[in-house]
Amino acid sequence: DTGVSQDPRHKITKRGQNVTFRCDPISEHNRLYWYRQTLGQGPEFLTYFQNEAQLEKSRLLSDRFSAERPKGSFSTLEIQRTEQGDSAMYLCASSLGGGQEKLFFGSGTQLSVL
Amino acid sequence: GQQLNQSPQSMFIQEGEDVSMNCTSSSIFNTWLWYKQDPGEGPVLLIALYKAGELTSNGRLTAQFGTTRKDSFLNISASIPSDVGIYFCAGRTGEAAGNKLTFGGGTRVLVKP
Numbered sequence: 001d002t003g004v005s006q007d008p009r010h011k012i013t014k015r016g017q018n019v020t021f022r023c024d025p026i027s028e029h030n031r032l033y034w035y036r037q038t039l040g041q042g043p044e045f046l047t048y049f050q051n052e053a054q055l056e057k058s059r060l061l062s063d064r065f066s067a068e069r070p071k072g073s074f075s076t077l078e079i080q081r082t083e084q085g086d087s088a089m090y091l092c093a094s095s096l097g098g099g100q101e102k103l104f105f106g107s108g109t110q111l112s113v114l
Numbered sequence: 115g116q117q118l119n120q121s122p123q124s125m126f127i128q129e130g131e132d133v134s135m136n137c138t139s140s141s142i143f144n145t146w147l148w149y150k151q152d153p154g155e156g157p158v159l160l161i162a163l164y165k166a167g168e169l170t171s172n173g174r175l176t177a178q179f180g181t182t183r184k185d186s187f188l189n190i191s192a193s194i195p196s197d198v199g200i201y202f203c204a205g206r207t208g209e210a211a212g213n214k215l216t217f218g219g220g221t222r223v224l225v226k227p
Contacts, residue, residue, distance in 0.1 A: 004156075031213070042118075042202050042217030043157065056214060091156050100164050101206075102147065103215060105156035 002026060004106035006092050012112045013082055020078045021109045025094030032075050033103060034067055035091040036060065043091055049075060050097070082113045117141060118218035120203055126226040127193045135221040137203030138185045145206040146186040147215065148177050150199045157202055161188070190223075198223055 005024040013019050025032050030051050035043035046065070047057045051072035061067075064082075069075040079086055089110050093103040120137050127133050137146070145164055149157035161172050163179035163186060170177055176189045186203055200222050204215040 006156075033214070040219075042204075042219050045214040045216070048213060058214075093156075097213075100162065101145070101213065102159055102162050103204075104159060105149075107154075107156045110154070 004092055004094050004104055006090075006106035006109050008109055009107060010110045010112075012114065014114050015082060015084060017082055018078065018080045019082060019111065020076055021090055021092075021111075023075045023077070023092030023094075023106060025073070025075070025092070026104060029094035029096055029104075030072070031095045031097045031101070032069055033093040033095070034075070034077050035093065035105075037089040037091055037108070038087075046077075079111075082111075084113045087111055087113045117216050118203055118205060120201075120218035120221050122221060123219070124222040124224060126224050127190075127197065128226045129194060131193050133190045133193055133197075133223065134187065135201060136185060136187045137205075137218050139205060140184070141207055142183045143186075143205035144183070144208050145215075146177070146179050147204045148175075148186070148188050149202045149204060151202060151220075152199050160201075193223075195225060198225055 007022045033048040034046040037043040047067050049069040064080045067077045089108040091108045093105045095101050095103045147162050148160045151157045161177040166183050167181050168179040174191045178187045200220040202220050203218045
């Protein structure tokens with residue numbers, strides 16, 4: 001399977017703990033996006049990378065959240081001092097960019113903060 | 115918050131029926147994408163639209179980019195049980211506003227009991 005891969009699929013943590021998620025994009029894709037989705041809602045944009053550069057961040061991305069894409073390939077999303085409100089599905093997507101850009105999503109990481 | 119309004123929020127289908135859903139915005143979009151999401155999975159891309167008035171098909175699915183550039187429509191013909199799921203529209207306003215896709219709240223397609 002050469003699609004977008006996310007790990008872990010599920011994460012249960014206690015409030016106050018730090019968590020890190022990983023995303024491996026489709027290999028030739030230079031753009032990588034992170035979205036968050038809560039129950040009953042559509043995905044909401046968090047941030048995106050063009051190669052290793054983080055080009056845009058949403059106001060949803062508080063200072064407890066940090067994302068990296070150190071070599072322009074895989075990306076990590078870390079949440080520090082988790083809160084119950086962080087419980088959501090975290091989705092990663094990748095694309096080739098360009099004028100007719102299409103985003104392809106992974107299966108997501110479901111985070112539950114107890 | 116969400117800028118895209120999807121209608122209906124939910125619908126029941128009977129096998130063989132044609133179904134329609136739409137997405138409207140107060141802003142002009144230059145790209146519309148339609149996705150389907152199954153429980154516990156990520157959204158899967160169905161159709162992409164890049165030009166006002168464009169009509170594109172993918173099997174039994176047909177989507178249109180509205181001429182005002184503020185709406186889009188998705189039709190499913192001869193529905194089958196595996197069409198059940200949540201359908202999301204997503205739009206992009208253009209390079210000046212960044213590359214992010216904005217998603218609607220989804221249309222939930224369910225099977226009639």
